[in-house]
Amino acid sequence: MKIHEYQAKEIFRQYRIPVPKGGVAFSPQEARKVAEELGAEKFAVKAQIHAGGRGKGAMKEDPSTRGVALVATPAQAEAAAAAMLGKTLVTKQTGEAGRLVQKVLVEEATEIDRELYAGMAIDRASELPVVIASAEGGMSIEELAKEKPEAIIRMPVDPVAGLYAFRARALALELGFKAKQINKAAGIFMALARLFLAADASLAEINPLVVTKSGEIAALDAKINFDDNALFRHKDYAGLRDIAEEDPLEAKAKEAGISYVSLDGNIGCMVNGAGLAMATNDILAVFGGKPANFLDVGGGASAGQVEEAFKIILGDPRVRAIWVNIYGGIARCDIIAEGVITAAGKIGLSVPLVVRLMGTNAEAGRKMIEESALEVAAAATMAEGARKAIEAAGIS
Amino acid sequence: MSVLVDKDTGVIVQGITGSQGQFHTRLMIEFGTKVAGGVTPGKGGQKFEGVPVFDSVAEAVEETGADASCIFVPPAFAGDAIMEASEAGVKLIVVVTEGIPTLDVIKAKRFATGCGARILGPNSPGVITPGECKIGILPAGAFERGRVGILSRSGTLTYEAAAQVNEHGIGQSTALGLGGDPVVGTTFVDGLKLFAEDPETDAVVLIGEIGGSAEEEASEYIKSGFKKPVIAFIAGRTAPKGKRMGHAGAIIAGGKGTAAEKMAALEEAGVLVAQSPAEIGVLTKKVLG
Numbered sequence: 001m002k003i004h005e006y007q008a009k010e011i012f013r014q015y016r017i018p019v020p021k022g023g024v025a026f027s028p029q030e031a032r033k034v035a036e037e038l039g040a041e042k043f044a045v046k047a048q049i050h051a052g053g054r055g056k057g058a059m060k061e062d063p064s065t066r067g068v069a070l071v072a073t074p075a076q077a078e079a080a081a082a083a084m085l086g087k088t089l090v091t092k093q094t095g096e097a098g099r100l101v102q103k104v105l106v107e108e109a110t111e112i113d114r115e116l117y118a119g120m121a122i123d124r125a126s127e128l129p130v131v132i133a134s135a136e137g138g139m140s141i142e143e144l145a146k147e148k149p150e151a152i153i154r155m156p157v158d159p160v161a162g163l164y165a166f167r168a169r170a171l172a173l174e175l176g177f178k179a180k181q182i183n184k185a186a187g188i189f190m191a192l193a194r195l196f197l198a199a200d201a202s203l204a205e206i207n208p209l210v211v212t213k214s215g216e217i218a219a220l221d222a223k224i225n226f227d228d229n230a231l232f233r234h235k236d237y238a239g240l241r242d243i244a245e246e247d248p249l250e251a252k253a254k255e256a257g258i259s260y261v262s263l264d265g266n267i268g269c270m271v272n273g274a275g276l277a278m279a280t281n282d283i284l285a286v287f288g289g290k291p292a293n294f295l296d297v298g299g300g301a302s303a304g305q306v307e308e309a310f311k312i313i314l315g316d317p318r319v320r321a322i323w324v325n326i327y328g329g330i331a332r333c334d335i336i337a338e339g340v341i342t343a344a345g346k347i348g349l350s351v352p353l354v355v356r357l358m359g360t361n362a363e364a365g366r367k368m369i370e371e372s373a374l375e376v377a378a379a380a381t382m383a384e385g386a387r388k389a390i391e392a393a394g395i396s
Numbered sequence: 397m398s399v400l401v402d403k404d405t406g407v408i409v410q411g412i413t414g415s416q417g418q419f420h421t422r423l424m425i426e427f428g429t430k431v432a433g434g435v436t437p438g439k440g441g442q443k444f445e446g447v448p449v450f451d452s453v454a455e456a457v458e459e460t461g462a463d464a465s466c467i468f469v470p471p472a473f474a475g476d477a478i479m480e481a482s483e484a485g486v487k488l489i490v491v492v493t494e495g496i497p498t499l500d501v502i503k504a505k506r507f508a509t510g511c512g513a514r515i516l517g518p519n520s521p522g523v524i525t526p527g528e529c530k531i532g533i534l535p536a537g538a539f540e541r542g543r544v545g546i547l548s549r550s551g552t553l554t555y556e557a558a559a560q561v562n563e564h565g566i567g568q569s570t571a572l573g574l575g576g577d578p579v580v581g582t583t584f585v586d587g588l589k590l591f592a593e594d595p596e597t598d599a600v601v602l603i604g605e606i607g608g609s610a611e612e613e614a615s616e617y618i619k620s621g622f623k624k625p626v627i628a629f630i631a632g633r634t635a636p637k638g639k640r641m642g643h644a645g646a647i648i649a650g651g652k653g654t655a656a657e658k659m660a661a662l663e664e665a666g667v668l669v670a671q672s673p674a675e676i677g678v679l680t681k682k683v684l685g
């Protein structure tokens with residue numbers, strides 16, 4: 001689960017990671033009010049969407065408006081918010097479609113002396129959480145990894161005990177902090193590790209971490225992603241979810257226990273198992289076709305889930321054919337077949353269907369489909385399924 | 397010979413009275429696996445399909461002498477179940493449960509390693525030595541005894557690969573489902589080491605997918621002197637960046653972990669890489685003649 005910057009900063013405050021004073025606003029008037037209450041000399045107005053690159057990104061409706069504005073008065077904060085709210089922000093991370101801006105964060109602006117990067121994630125190779133930091137701030141960690149991999153420092157974190165103080169200080173020293181700043185920076189890294197472990201985060205990022213002109217260290221931006229599998233023990237964070245930021249079909253699928261990812265082709269795919277689902281998309285590409293989606297209907301798929309999966313696939317108007325590719329292990333092919341027949345009858349299937357059933361009770365499943373009134377092309381192998389699906393998508 | 401499990405392996409099912417546990421315990425018994433006992437705290441003294449149920453893994457191990465366990469308990473309690481089995485002296489812990497928090501897996505793996513236990517999974521379909529023993533949820537019908545070892549991060553794609561190999565009259569020595577999570581107990585390198593030592597395995601089929609660097613590490617290991625031929629398929633060459641493709645571990649993060657990178661690394665190590673999932677059987681046949 002992703003959350004907004006203003007929500008992440010609220011959690012940072014709880015862990016005593018210094019962040020600029022500020023508040024969220026849902027209207028230009030509110031933005032003005034927040035600015036008035038802050039009473040600062042300068043303000044930052046920041047569009048709140050679940051994607052990075054906002055400072056360089058611009059509104060689709062008005063490319064002269066960026067996702068972050070620096071202003072001097074509450075009236076200007078109101079105007080800046082008015083220019084962002086209700087507009088579509090396109091950044092490097094949003095894709096062409098962009099994201100609708102529905103709230104802004106208004107903060108006291110910070111006088112920056114130096115920008116750094118600090119983050120924390122699970123390092124899959126060492127199977128440990130690690131703090132990742134760099135003296136080079138302002139770039140995304142992906143860009144940094146590509147352009148200056150030698151500038152990235154990694155410090156392992158004990159998954160039970162957290163980040164040891166001596167390692168946190170070693171990190172601060174390596175980043176070039178001096179005198180009193182060493183312990184201040186180390187304290188921030190240790191707090192970040194405490195937060196990460198306590199919240200079951202999958203990513204926590206401060207980019208940039210800044211040293212202000214007055215020598216303070218603060219998190220100018222904040223990002224936290226949570227491990228979805230651990231949300232059951234963090235009910236207090238459940239309210240931070242913003243469904244408006246999620247792809248509606250993907251969100252609908254998730255609720256039904258289905259993994260769905262929208263792609264840009266025209267062949268709808270319904271598969272059981274993530275690996276086989278990816279392989280199904282891949283073989284379509286090998287034969288010159290284009291999958292419209294990745295869909296894993298789940299290991300123990302029920303007839304109801306199959307019906308739900310059909311609705312999701314057909315919710316995409318680009319779909320010209322559907323390929324059902326099932327290898328029954330835990331899932332039984334006769335149950336899948338029943339689901340296909342019922343769903344097709346209920347929904348009134350408007351596109352050609354290719355079905356491949358293998359494994360547990362495959363014979364029974366094939367027979368059920370054959371004897372039904374459905375017009376289905378049967379396939380015995382992956383290659384045959386791919387060819388038939390591509391052909392069907394081409395002529396319909 | 398085979399790897400990890402054979403006809404003498406005694407198995408304890410943790411979560412035997414749950415619906416998944418019940419269903420697959422029946423299938424394991426039907427297959428011929430020696431299911432020695434089950435564990436559900438609070439249900440000790442009961443029997444399921446003639447198998448004694450215990451309150452703790454320690455009791456179950458003491459009474460039955462079993463050396464392997466299969467975990468079906470819900471994600472919230474699965475990390476604890478792994479540690480309980482490790483401390484009770486279980487040597488092979490097959491974790492079928494999907495959706496365990498990553499930090500729980502990291503802690504449980506460190507604990508298990510300290511006890512000298514091996515974890516297979518989480519989110520694993522299990523392990524099968526056809527004709528001898530199956531632990532987990534693998535459909536027995538997809539496998540035949542033979543001389544190819546299978547290592548896979550995916551369940552259904554393992555069945556697909558096995559069926560393709562069978563079509564050419566080549567069966568499996570052992571198939572290991574490594575699991576689709578970002579952190580797993582047994583990696584490709586661990587699996588290759590097991591097959592290197594197994595005289596009944598002539599070749600290995602490796603089924604990887606996007607995310608992480610386990611395939612790259614396997615390539616390095618193969619280059620350093622793995623003698624048997626390896627055939628590989630990597631799922632997810634059409635997967636977009638930054639999207640989790642069903643498995644918690646199948647994600648191209650920060651532009652790293654793409655199928656193209658993994659395929660290139662494996663090819664460089666001399667592995668025969670299938671361009672399409674339909675070629676796994678043919679390539680295996682080609683290697684073994």
